[in-house]
Structures are given as C-alpha cells and as structure tokens.
Amino acid sequence: MTLETLGWNRQRQSDFAARAEENLIPGRVVSEHRSHFGVATDAGELSAEIPGRLRNAAVQRSDLPGVGDFVALRRGVADGPAAIEEVLPRTSALIRKASGENRPQLLAANVDTVFIVTAPDGDFNLPRIERLLALVADSAAAPVIVLNKADLTDDAAGMMEQIATVAPGVPLHAISARAHRISGIERHFDGNRTIALIGSSGVGKSTLTNELLGRAAQATQEVRAHDSRGRHTTTHRQLFLRVRGGCIIDTPGMRGVEVWSTDGVADSTFADIEALAVGCKFSNCRHEAEPKCAVRAAVARGDLDAEHLATYVRRARAATSSGR
Ligand code: GDP
Numbered sequence: 001m002t003l004e005t006l007g008w009n010r011q012r013q014s015d016f017a018a019r020a021e022e023n024l025i026p027g028r029v030v031s032e033h034r035s036h037f038g039v040a041t042d043a044g045e046l047s048a049e050i051p052g053r054l055r056n057a058a059v060q061r062s063d064l065p066g067v068g069d070f071v072a073l074r075r076g077v078a079d080g081p082a083a084i085e086e087v088l089p090r091t092s093a094l095i096r097k098a099s100g101e102n103r104p105q106l107l108a109a110n111v112d113t114v115f116i117v118t119a120p121d122g123d124f125n126l127p128r129i130e131r132l133l134a135l136v137a138d139s140a141a142a143p144v145i146v147l148n149k150a151d152l153t154d155d156a157a158g159m160m161e162q163i164a165t166v167a168p169g170v171p172l173h174a175i176s177a178r179a180h181r182i183s184g185i186e187r188h189f190d191g192n193r194t195i196a197l198i199g200s201s202g203v204g205k206s207t208l209t210n211e212l213l214g215r216a217a218q219a220t221q222e223v224r225a226h227d228s229r230g231r232h233t234t235t236h237r238q239l240f241l242r243v244r245g246g247c248i249i250d251t252p253g254m255r256g257v258e259v260w261s262t263d264g265v266a267d268s269t270f271a272d273i274e275a276l277a278v279g280c281k282f283s284n285c286r287h288e289a290e291p292k293c294a295v296r297a298a299v300a301r302g303d304l305d306a307e308h309l310a311t312y313v314r315r316a317r318a319a320t321s322s323g324r
C-alpha cells in the first residue's frame with residue numbers, strides 16, 4: 001500500500017508542504033477508536049492520538065480528525081503513539097447533527113462519491129432518498145443512487161424512474177449485491193476515489209461492501225446476531241482499501257446506535273469494550289454471536305465483566321430501535 005492508492009495526490013501534497021513543518025509525515029485516518037486513530041502512512045499503519053493543542057483549537061467536534069481525513073503526523077517516541085499535528089483541508093465532509101443535540105458530527109471526510117443505497121423490500125421511500133441527497137449535497141461529495149436487491153422486484157425499471165424524478169442527473173444503478181451483480185458501479189472507484197455508503201440498516205450496505213472489497217470485511221445480517229426486529233446497525237467507522245483500487249468508508253447507519261456510540265458522556269463508560277472491539281474479526285461486530293469476537297473472548301477469559309457487556313449490548317439495541 002502507498003498513500004497514493006488511498007487518494008493522496010498533488011493537491012494534497014502541496015497542502016501538506018504548505019502547512020506541515022519538517023519531521024512530519026502525511027497519512028490518512030483509516031479507523032477511529034475511543035482513545036486513538038489508525039492512520040495509514042507510506043511506512044505502514046500507525047496508532048495516533050490528538051494532542052491537547054489540536055483538541056483545544058477545535059471550535060466544534062467536527063473540526064477534529066475523523067475517518068478519511070488526510071493528516072500530518074509526528075511519529076511517536078520509541079513505540080509510543082504518533083500525534084496528529086494537522087488536519088489537511090478537506091475536499092468534502094459528511095456531517096450530520098447528532099440527533100437530540102446541536103453538535104455537528106463528522107461521519108467521514110474526503111469522500112469523493114456517496115452511494116445512497118436503497119432496496120425494494122420495505123425501505124423504498126422517495127422522501128428518504130431526498131433527505132439523503134440533501135445530506136450529500138451539503139458534504140460536497142457526488143451522489144450516486146444504488147437500488148440494491150433488484151432481484152426482489154419485477155419493476156426495477158419503474159423504481160428507477162421514480163427515483164429519477166427526485167434525483168435528476170444523479171447516476172442510478174440497479175444491482176444485486178448478494179447475486180454478485182454489481183457491474184457498472186465499480187467505475188466510480190476509478191482514480192483511487194473514496195466512496196461512502198449510506199442508507200438504512202438492512203438495505204445491503206455490508207453485503208455490497210464485501211462484494212466491492214472481494215472479502216468479508218463487514219458482518220452482514222446473517223452473521224450479526226438478530227434482535228426481535230432482525231435489524232442492526234454498523235457500530236464502527238472504518239476506511240477499507242480495495243485491491244482493485246479506491247477506498248470504501250462504511251459509515252454507521254444514519255441514526256440510532258452511532259449517536260451514542262461515538263458521542264456523549266455515557267459511552268466513555270464503555271471505553272474498555274471499544275478498545276477490545278478493535279480485535280474483533282468484523283469492524284461492525286455487535287459482540288453478540290459473530291465469529292471471532294474479541295470482546296466475548298475477553299468475557300470468556302474473565303477479563304471483562306459479562307454484565308457490563310450485557311448493558312452495552314442492551315443500549316446498542318435500544319438506540320437502534322429508537323432511531324426508527
Ligand atoms: P446492511 O444493514 O445495510 O449492512 O445490510 P446487509 O448487508 O447486512 O444485508 C441485509 C440483508 O439483505 C441480508 O440478509 C443480505 O443477505 C440481504 N441482501 C443484501 N444484498 C441483497 C441482494 O442483492 N438481494 C437480496 N435478495 N438480498 C440481499
């Protein structure tokens with residue numbers, strides 16, 4: 001991997017040269033955890049923290065680095081964490097208001113294109129598509145609408161026509177991620193572009209992400225544990241590099257669990273779980289029944305209290321269902 005495959009280009013190089021002092025190296029934030037960030041650099045992935053100076057200079061939370069940001073890093077001393085000294089200018093920022101609060105929340109930075117994913121089975125809703133289009137328009141990323149699960153309808157063409165009425169000029173694809181019919185959408189990655197997927201839980205974002213990556217990076221609903229509704233939301237935010245070029249950021253669902261899991265006071269109670277979750281096989285692991293779950297492994301070893309995990313899981317479910 002080089003930074004170039006992650007979207008580093010001449011503009012970013014000149015932004016970096018203009019802002020960063022000597023001894024700093026460029027990188028891209030690829031994952032966000034409670035206490036640190038994973039940052040990809042030409043010298044491999046480093047664990048990095050935000051120094052107090054940057055934290056204090058941030059006027060609002062969304063000024064702080066998030067997944068997708070290009071940054072200037074100071075390497076850590078010995079094996080210590082690196083420090084994010086600068087966030088380079090963003091070409092786009094997917095931001096939303098954390099629900100119930102007035103604080104802007106960064107979902108993903110430097111996204112070139114957003115796939116608004118929808119599906120015919122119950123999710124199909126033109127006002128929702130319009131709301132998501134407005135969110136994308138605010139971000140400065142380009143929208144693409146993906147009607148997934150085209151295999152479930154005889155009238156994909158009719159649905160595409162309806163979508164076109166609220167999304168004039170927006171590229172539109174009918175695909176079936178599960179049936180591996182995704183031709184046409186891969187071109188949006190050309191030139192090492194970064195794509196984020198948004199849309200309701202259950203429309204097939206994880207299935208499509210895995211299909212585009214060519215590996216099972218995200219747990220799909222079959223793999224995730226099922227609650228009474230059988231629906232779940234991604235809980236982590238991560239940037240994946242595609243072997244065939246380009247990157248994918250799989251953001252948590254647009255409401256529900258991410259509101260409390262990435263924001264607010266209460267969730268610092270669960271910093272231990274968030275830290276362990278880095279070791280789970282799937283970045284959107286819910287720590288219920290997924291394979292290779294590092295959190296349940298810690299409970300089994302006696303390193304984590306089972307009741308503490310149960311509280312976390314209950315809160316995640318409550319947040320997911322109250323969001324809809
Ligand atoms: P997410 O919550 O948006 O990440 O959705 P998932 O990727 O977990 O998919 C939700 C459900 O839809 C799973 O049962 C998938 O197998 C199923 N699914 C995903 N893509 C397709 C598709 O193209 N066709 C059909 N019929 N089902 C799909």
Ligand code: ZN
Nearest residue numbers: 280285287293
């Ligand atoms: Zn887990």
